[in-house]
Amino acid sequence: MKNLSLFLAAALIGACFGATAHEGQVHKAGPVRKEQKPWGIAGDAKGARRTVELTMRDNMRFTPDRIEVRQGETVKIVLKNSGAMLHEFVMGSKAELDGHAALMVKFPNMEHDEPYMAHVKPGEAGAIVWTFNRPGDFDFACLMVGHYQAGMVGKIKVTPVGTAQSTAKARRPDARTSAQLD
Ligand SMILES: [Cu+2]
Secondary structure (H helix, E strand, O other): OHHHHHHHHHHHHHHHHHOOOOOOOOOOOOOOOOOOEOOEEEOOHHHOOEEEEEEEEOOOEEEOOEEEEEOOEEEEEEEEEOOOOOEEEEEEOHHHHHHHHHHHHHOOOOOOOOOOEEEEOOOOEEEEEEEEOOOEEEEEEOOOOOOOOOOOEEEEEEEOHHHHHHHHHHHOOOOHHHHHHO
16 A cells, blocks of 8 residues: 555656656656756765755744755755654755645645655654755755745755856966966
């Protein structure tokens, strides 16, 4: 029964995401797998050089509500639930989160789990390790029914490697290594 509902949920998410996903991307029902997403890919804990801690509260806010990383960084994201209700952390594009949130409204008990999500019970903490290997502006949200709609969302900025270098150059115009890069 559990397997069936998991399969059903995965199929629904696949069907939903399929509409907004990049062409050629295949969504399969099944166990958690490492899959390249526009906002990165599941990382290995031993590759994480940095830990970012977010707190989720019943006022429907994440603190902080912004994550900034450099392209290529593997980050351990620790999610603390300081509220009295279940919260979750789901990364994605705005379009995918919108679609997923709408599905949650239709199927509030839908089970969903992917490496870029964490579901955290009140008073507990969860963690995910993620490699931000693609630059861009992405979103994260709690998709529990009512929470997303109440604005329980945040932003992720992944700075491209090239931009990070030119920023460093601008700060240290006379540095030898910068000159060599030119
Ligand atoms: Cu929430």
